[in-house]
Amino acid sequence: MATTRVVIIGAVALGPKTACRIKRLRPDFHVTMVDQDEYISYGGCGIPYYISGDVSDVSELMSTSFHMLRNPQFFEKAKGVKVLTRTRAESIDRKAKTVRIRDLNTGQEDDLPYDYLVLATGSVANRPPIPGLDHPRVTSVSNLHEAVAVKEKIAQGEVDKAVIVGAGAIGCEMAEALSDLWGVETALVEIAPQVLPGVLDTSLARMVRKHLEEHDVAVHLGETVREVAAPAEGDGPLVVRTDHRELEADLVITAVGVRPSGELARNAGLAVSPRGGILVNQRLQTSDPFIYAGGDCIEVMHQITGRHFHFPQGSLANRQGRVIGTNICGGSARFPGSVGTFAVKIFDLAVATAGLTRKAAREEGFDPLFVLLVQADRAHFYPTQDLMYLAAVVDRRTRRVLGIQGVSHNGDALVGRVNAVAAIMAARGTVEDLSNLEVAYSPPFASAMDIVNALGNTAENTLDGLNRPLDPEVFEDLFFHGQDDRILCLDVRGPQNAAPFVARFGDRWINIPQETLEERLDQVPRDKQLVLICNSGVRSYEALLQLRKAGITNALNLQGGVAAIKKSGIVDLSGE
Incomplete structure (x- = not known):
């Protein structure tokens, strides 16, 4: 009987997880990972912390918890997975069940046969149509090559001033990375009227903006970058021109989001969304049952709206990799979707959210109520207690919890609450479920009436007309x-x-x-x-x-x- 051949295109997050799951369940399967880069299986979400110096060496982003480097030799010897780096997948022949690959070092092309194919092609950084973005001192930080280059410039003293275009999660993280340790004079420019647009409602976004400004980050909101102008002569600073001002910069970082890399799938005739994300079912199969996809290249079902959305997260990629591996080996695992749970650290302030903002809920046809509560995250008498700013978005008609968002200096406490409420939302929970959510109580960890319960009570009181x-x-x-x-x-x-x-x-x-x-x-x-x-x-x-x-x-x-x-x-x- 012929050995089952599995080819995985992409070897950063989903690809390695899928490969290892398959080899654990079916050691007899032949698994090959293909990636166009030489860096594989790394934690891309750790890039800002590498640039900041919190992670001292780039190899730490590619190491296991027991300090083994996740390189091709590691996968071949420890996992039984063949890895082809610096190899690009050029096309897919679904009828012949082959992938045309090209060695980027030699230019040689070959056909790689498969019984099952996994697409883990990730995402690509958005590139806004701004003149001057091709200058060598303008970059994104979407991969390790860019991250290493940015850190080298800073470490060599070449960057005194930086401008970051985009005040989303990566933009805010990079503002901390540049200014906190390296002392780079940093400015954030965001076209939206707030930081973290689409993630926070205005009340909490203003708190994050104030925190950034308290740490000497200049925040310019509601501004459009028109041009990045090169210096008239020599190595002078770049000039970032917006519709309101001019900013000098030795380094410009674009952080305006990513889009799914679905071109390979589209060219193969697979179903993709208008945004380019590969469409999959709950088994993470594409429109071809012998081809699976996951990670940043797909769109998943939003468990609140019922619509497909793009949510690039390493945590989702790892969970999806396990599902795909199980199903290729004959199982029946399913990925039900996501409520968009998210967390970010900005200096010493944690931000965490799940579900919809009030604006997004309104656009989806809900009748949203926004409820904000401030309360200690532990018993008020416990020495390490701190205020948590927690908000919920609920539907007035159904009393369903649509969103949770908060900021706090005790990040673990905040993330724990948001994670718990995310589970409620996935189960279509109501404000009454929030009021009665069981929370482990001990003064070092929570109040007897925990803030999530008090938030649910406040929402109830408001819906019932008691609170205005x-x-x-x-x-x-x-x-x-x-x-x-x-x-x-x-x-x-x-x-x-x-x-x-x-x-x-x-x-x-x-x-x-x-x-x-x-x-x-x-x-x-x-x-x-x-x-x-x-x-x-x-x-x-x-x-x-x-x-x-x-x-x-x-x-x-x-x-x-x-x-x-x-x-x-x-x-x-x-x-x-």
Whole structure:
């Protein structure tokens, strides 16, 4: 009986995982990986940390947890997988079941036969149509070659100023990598009106922007790069021209996203999306049942919207590799899709999300409610507790949880919560499920009423009409930029906390502590639009109920309280 031949095109994340899974289940299968690069099986998500110096040597990104280098010899000797590097897959003949390959060193071409083919062709960095991007000091950081080149330039003292085009995850990570250790004067330019567009809603995105600026990163939002101009003579700085300003740079990094590399599949007649992503079923088969695909080159089913979307993540690639390997060996594994769980570290601030933002939910036809909560991530009396800023997006009609997002300095605590809520969303969970989510309790790890439960409770109260929330950015527009002098802040904190605000804003900011509110109702203006404010939004909610009981219904509750507007830079009384 002939040996089953499996050919895998791509050897970074999905390819090696698939190969190893196959050889563990069926050691008799002949598995060959083909990759056009000499670097294989590396952690691409670690590139910013290599450039920053947190990862000292590039080989660490290609090593196993027991410090063996994942090179072709490792795969052939330890895993029984043949690896052809510097070899490009040129085309697929589905009828003959062969792949035409070309050796990039010699130019020699050959046909590689397969019984099963796996496409792990990854993604390619987007290249915006901006004049000057072909200059040698302009680069992306989408592979190890670019990463090594960037780090060498910085280490040799050739970079004093850098401009990063794009304030998504990679752009923000690279801003930290350049400025934190190397002291490079760094500017971020983003065409959208916020950092991390499509990932965070405005309230939390403003907190991230403020954090970047506090670490000396210049952030320019709502700006389009028009040109990268070379120096008039010699080795002077480049000039990045936007529609608002000119920025000098010794290095320009483009970080404007990636797109799936589906050209090989399309040319072979396989089904691809309009965006170029290879379409697969839950078994990760393409439109040809003998060809599988996974990783960054495919589109997966979004478990909230039911639509295909591109979500390039190394974690997904590894899970999908196991599914593909199992199915090629005769199993029936399935990949159900994703809710888009995501995390990033920006200096000492963690950002984590899953599901939809409010804007995305609205575009998908939901009726979204955005709920923001600020609470300690551990018991309030425990020494290492810190505030967590956590928000949920829920559908008003069905009460379904559509999204979770947060920022926190205790990153593990935040990511743990977001991961738990992601599982709820994949199961079409509601705000009641969020309210009752079981969380392991101990003061060093959580509050007795954990922040995710409190977030669910807040969403319930809002949907049921008990809470009337006001977003921080809407408060800013009304109080600081609006012309309506009827807006009045009622601060229900203690006098000592409220005093700096009362002193600054005068009769527009009054203080009545919540515990004295019922006996001082005659001091509450009836002809004003009241904004109730406390440190986090909890005491102000109690005040809202007290006022409603007294027949005073002209009040809104500032979501996240003073903590949120300070964190986002809306109010800064640090010098007072």
